[in-house]
Amino acid sequence: MVTVYDVPAYKLIERLAEELKKFEEIKPPEWAKYAKTGVHKERPPQKEDWWYVRAASVLRKVYMRYPIGVSRLAALYGGKRRRGVKPPHTRKGSRSIARKILQQLEAAGLIIKTPKGRVISPKGQSLLDRIAKEVAAEVAEKIPEIKLYY
Numbered sequence: 001m002v003t004v005y006d007v008p009a010y011k012l013i014e015r016l017a018e019e020l021k022k023f024e025e026i027k028p029p030e031w032a033k034y035a036k037t038g039v040h041k042e043r044p045p046q047k048e049d050w051w052y053v054r055a056a057s058v059l060r061k062v063y064m065r066y067p068i069g070v071s072r073l074a075a076l077y078g079g080k081r082r083r084g085v086k087p088p089h090t091r092k093g094s095r096s097i098a099r100k101i102l103q104q105l106e107a108a109g110l111i112i113k114t115p116k117g118r119v120i121s122p123k124g125q126s127l128l129d130r131i132a133k134e135v136a137a138e139v140a141e142k143i144p145e146i147k148l149y150y
Contacts, residue, residue: 001129002129002132002133002136003129003132004060004063004064004128004129004132005064006132006136007132007135007136007139008135008139009060011135011138011139012056012060012128012131012132012135013053013056013057013060014053014056015131015134015135016056016059016060016127016128016131017049017052017053017055017056018052019056019127019131020052020055020056020059021049021052023108025104025107025108026051026052026055026104026105026108027051027104028051028052029100032050032051032097035094035096035097036094037054037077037093037094037097038074038077038078038079038091038092038093038094039081039091039092040078040079040080040081040082040091040093041079051101054077054097054101055101055104055105058073058098058101058102058105059105059110059111059120059124059128060128061073061076062102062105062111062118062119062120062124063120063124063125063128066117066118066119066120067114067116067117067118067119068117068118069117069118070095070098070099070102071092071095072117073093073098073102074092074093074094074095074098075092075093076093077092077093077094077097077098078090078091078092078093079091079093102118105118105124106118109121109123109124110123110124110127111124
């Protein structure tokens, strides 16, 4: 059985983002086109569908690192803040973006809130495993030798 761990992350996230666009609960807020993704960034994202890509990435992180909360997600999406001639310091990403995406994924039924943090729901696990299987088939079609591992 192919799981999320067996396929390339960028291909899985790309396909999952397309799938998440079909959910009516997952929509970028009005302020999303102007907001930076963290204090360490200089500009907002340039891609139009960056919200769905981030939501797909967060769903994958919840699958792999459960239970997980807003603070830990913000740390994962953080980076180095440049401070001119002074040494850079690590800063967390936007907690608001992480919180809103978690709330939307929860409303869609893909994750469940527990006292220790968010975990993947059976519906979310099914979605991720189905997409992972499709991505694995696509990769195996391009590289025949890889079929030995799937």
